[in-house]
Amino acid sequence: MMLVLALPILLLTASDGTDAATGDYKNIQHLHNLCRLVALNQITTLPGGVSEISPAETEELEKINISLANPEWKTTFATSPQNKKQSRPKCTPPGNTPQCSQQYAKWEDLWVQVHATEDSKKEYLLPKSKLMSQEGRAAAVSVQALLVEAEDIRATFNSYRKAALAHQQGTPQQLIHEAIFGTAMPGDLTKTECAVALTSTRKTDCEGGPGKQALCGTLVCLCGQNNTQNEELCGTAASASGPSSWVDAQKAAIWAPILSVCNKYPTPSPTAEKIHQLIATTLAAAERQNTGGDHITLGESGNDGSCAAATGMGCIQLTDTGSTTASAPTGKLTWKEKLEKAADEIKIHENAAARRQAAIQRIQQLTKHAKHLITALKNSFPDAATQTISTQKPQTKQQSSEVAEECHKHDNKNATCPKDK
Template sequence: MKARLFKTALILSLSNLATIITVNANDTNTKHAAELDSFCRLLTLTEQAPAKVEPAELDQTAVRTLAAINMSLSKPEWRKQFPTTAEAKSADPEYCKGQNKAANCKEIWQAWEDAAIAAEKTDNLPGKLKLPSSVFSSPLRKSALQDVSALLAEATAITKAYTNKTKPELEAAGQPLRTKLNMAVFGKATKPNSAADACDVDAESDRQTTCTTTKQPSASCTTAVCLCGEQGAQDQKICTNDITATVANWGGGKLNSAFQPIFAKCKQTKTASLTSASLIAAIADFTSRSKQAIVSATAYVIIGTASSSTHACATSQGAGCVDLTPIAGIKAGSTITHKTWLSELEEAAQIIATAEAATQAKKIAESRLHELEKKAAAIYTQLLYAPADVAPSPPTTPKKTDEIPTAMQQSCTKHKNNKKDCTEANNCIWKGGESEKGDCEVNTTKVAEQAKQAGTGEGATSGADPNCGQYTDPENVPRHQEKRRRAKTLFAVGLKANARIPVH
């Protein structure tokens, strides 16, 4: 029994060993698995959209709301010159005809038209309410308009700065970036429809010429074929047994057929999100696999396995490489100016880095615009519930001397030449300056104010609050006082910067 078990175990062990030997035998000639894996991670990374870059368009909802509020605060007689519907807009406004008109007159006029149309819809206004007509006779409206105009001017400046600088940086990370990446990887501007047309590059002259990195158009797909290609004297599978990258002719013709199995294999690779940092890291990982090769007494910088022929990347059994020597500073005869797929990917990484910074600038701009919108909405809301007219209190008129009771006069004149008693006495004022001697008289201003507060002097009104006489319902009085407090607060709200938006 034990003998049978031992025999069975031996047979299984030998079978497993045979299997291992068979698998290893399939990859016996593999030399570039690590290089190709690095290449595939770089390739699949470039096919993604940048992860930390937002669309270029700025959210201008806040700007439109500010413009609508600003227009709502303008005098109705000025506002009526603008249409209230989009259909009524003028393509050639009369206002902009004639001499001495600004070059951007039509642009400004159309912005006013848009604001007037928006102001007609309550959905565009705080609280979804229009201002009552009584507001337009209030001094508060003018103050509110000036403040909102200043806020709108700041919002307009933010938008202009964004349009001139930040937006182009984000737009560059859109289609222009995609075109650059496609050209660097596939040798054509558009993304390939399938693996069969994923390398739009021709071979040239021979393997060593085709595999020189400065050969134009320079594309990474050529590099992959140079690492794995089978043709002529090199017929081994040097990029794993799963990849058969047969080149029909290194002297000419497309390399798409040879690249097809490589591209299909690369699609299986899991990669990171596309950012400027991840792209730079992927480029560095691939180029870090470069090394020196001495062939025919000449030093080359290559990635892959050098040929035993007269050139590092010439056709030779079990060899295949890409020649980086022309872009190796140590071997260059002068400053390197070559454009290659590697330099194009480095430029792409810089475009992404700029767009990532621009995305942060966009978020800051939108945040500030929303802050300005909130301030304008607060001003509008306060005005919405402010009293129709807040008039200043009438000036206090000092009482004339002959209107002051004799007893009061006598109570002060008795302190003549007595500065201390005069200044301590109620309703008296010292006229002797710094001297201890002088006249002591009645403080007429103070007396008049006391009379007004008591409801007996000039300017006094019936009721505790001189502004509440218009209300017959006592319950309305507290509400009116609250409105007055809101009105006073409104005067202090808003920016005092010079507004560039007309104030009417």
């Protein structure tokens, strides 16, 4: 039993010893967290459709509606494309007569579609007797109400969508790209260069705005080597040893290997919840460690919270997240704000997609109800107007006797003759 317990302890001790070695990957966890945010750039599309609900969604309902309309009213409609009223010279351009109106053209188009094939005729056309029966007129009124509701649903969603998806702050992809690379909107979303401008002083950049402007600036501060900081803080691949000084001209040489590592990360789930989760995970590490002086830092810092150039030190100051003194926090983490705005836009997209799906499902339910009504009418019994009803009065007893007597004269009192009672 002691041997079983001793082995994990030994391995843990060995691991701790490796972590404490000079030149180890002190910021590797931060690299991992930040790369998961950089991978958001791989999101090109968002789940769920948010396009306008087209008139095609209510077309089936409209065909049923016009099929149940008064047959006398439909006599002026063409039943083939070549006979459409809108194609006549007097309606080009549309005139003021009813037959030249856009609404008339829409009805006529639907009526032509109803007559387009034998299958559509079989599906939509009913005899006049059924259309003008009480059941037929009731079905027509019901379908009209269903169509009105469906068109209202479509119009309401399209109006909501136009306002909700205005992207006043930018599209999610634009905001994510700016948060990662610092490129102002609208920018080329295919470019991956770090647009954060560095000075010649690591302390100025990593304690000030450049290190907090974009994720690329944060990663350069946490992982980059220069003539003073020469350790592989983020591992051999990300912390390349090439850069010899901290100047803007060396920024690309620092950023390129970091990006090559982050590009290997899988695309995160494109949801608002996931973005907030990744941000929280990234900043939680800063809240638990590397505090000192009057600063909270992300990455390996000096005891006083300094992010100045020093061997084995690479960090940014998060003075916007809190302070150990009574003074107000200063600065802001710009990339965090951009990602949160992107999450807000994605949430709007999610809500719009859900509303669109619900709207289409409701329209489909209304269409199904209308199809049930026209099918029931089609399969109903012939109406009373098609039945022959006798108006003759019943024969009296005297008349019956006369008929019986006449019958007996011809068939010798055959049993099939009516009896004389």
